[in-house]
Amino acid sequence: MTFLDTVKFDEQGLIPAIAQDAQTGRVLMVAWMNKEALQLTADTKRGVYWSRSRKKLWHKGEESGHIQVVKEIQLDCDADVIILQIEQLGGIACHTGRQSCFYRTLDDNQQWQIVEPVLKDPHAIYEHPKHDH
């Protein structure tokens, strides 16, 4: 019996994981984990996910250097969502070069507005932009 037995993975064997800045509370990104990614995250205290597009483990920051140092791992009442309280090295979690993936907000006219600047050109972060996501 390990902590993984409590966690409810979906039909694809995955669970959504929210990466939240441990200092500011800002939600930086949401990605998916399989059992191995969650175990590795717990063991190494680094954010490790399952890339659904690339169908392989994704050690966040492996290409960008934007590693996530995990301070705490939280589980919800239904045991089907994880939160990682993290320190985001480099201050950029999003593959667009922004601090957070949640850079769009719905305005009063029900239009999405981009409210956050690009801190670094993705071409300067990745050899193949969109790769580290």
Add this chain to the structure above:
Amino acid sequence: MTFLDTVKFDEQGLIPAIAQDAQTGRVLMVAWMNKEALQLTADTKRGVYWSRSRKKLWHKGEESGHIQVVKEIQLDCDADVIILQIEQLGGIACHTGRQSCFYRTLDDNQQWQIVEPVLKDPHAIYEHPKHDH
């Protein structure tokens, strides 16, 4: 073309929605929305979800009174996760009677520990506990 056209719902027509306390940044719960729930949330500025267990719209607080006043709706880069910045009326988001659904944390021995008190007995909140979730 409405804001909904930008949003990527999954094969079941759903998108995960994170409810975050607009003041404190605490993540209170994660639930699912279909198109109608998201439109209603935007129109009424109240948290409306799709209950996967009951297979119907779920106006959060309909039974408990723990309504969510929505201050802001955010969308991530892949357009497949929503954040609601909310004020949680009653101060309780979780059906267990806790402030947040994320009341468990992984300790140094990789065991889940409950680190948050029950504020109100679920039987005092719901006629049929586990119903409003």
